[in-house]
Amino acid sequence: MKRKFLIMLYSTQVVSISQALASGKNVDAVADVLTWVVLFVIPVVGLTVFWKLHIFPEKVAEQRNHPQKDAIQALCILSLFIGGMLWPLALVWAYSKPFDIKLKGGKTNDELKEIEI
Template sequence: MNDTIKHRTPTARPLPKNRLMPLRWLRGVWLALPIVLPSRALASIFQGEALDTAADVISWVVLVVAPLIGLTVFWLVHILPEKIAHKKQHPQTKAIQVLCLLSLFFGGLLWPLAWLWAYSKPVFHKLAYGTDKEPHSHDDSHAPPDKDETEELRQLRRRVSELENKLAGNSPPSG
């Protein structure tokens, strides 16, 4: 028989990969455990009476202040075309103003039309009156005419009287 027995010493071999996976997973769970299970959770930074006061303030802001701000912004946006038309001396500013007012009551449906109208060039107005701008001042009716305007008016009246005399067959007045 074999009198010498070969004794094998265990050698360090790497474990197969399929046996390492459960160990890595367990280590990941162990490290994530403090994150997943917090020791104490607070719903608010306030406690007691301060929490009630903060809730009252937030409710007033939501119920009163926010709608007022929203309505103000809605109104300011809807009068923008009117302001633009006034600034550009649009001859149909009053009509644009009425359209803006109607748009407030129709929930803003007419607002894009007023916006486009305020930025449009009044072509037919220019054809009819020779200009596409109309000065908008609050004292138009009470302001005295300029010297150039009075001179122009005087010349127009003289020209009209000459034409009337020519039609009537009379000679022009000397003057």
């Protein structure tokens, strides 16, 4: 009996508090603010975060002075159109260290370029 009374008292207190907060002008003002936030602020912030995330591998490649930063940039742009499927590959590529392949004569690619010039 005492338990039912406490539950009923608590539920009436919650209802009365919510009714006091939900007066007509307050609800309209909150709804107006939420409408502007949902229509304008959230899409702009979301697109900005999405863009910054997709160009992150490109920025990493530029900071690390990666010799293939143009290719990484192209992969980031291509990843935008494919839905981000190539983005992890661009990130790994940006953090990887490029290496020279020794050819049959023991010369690297850079040494062969110097000879050709």
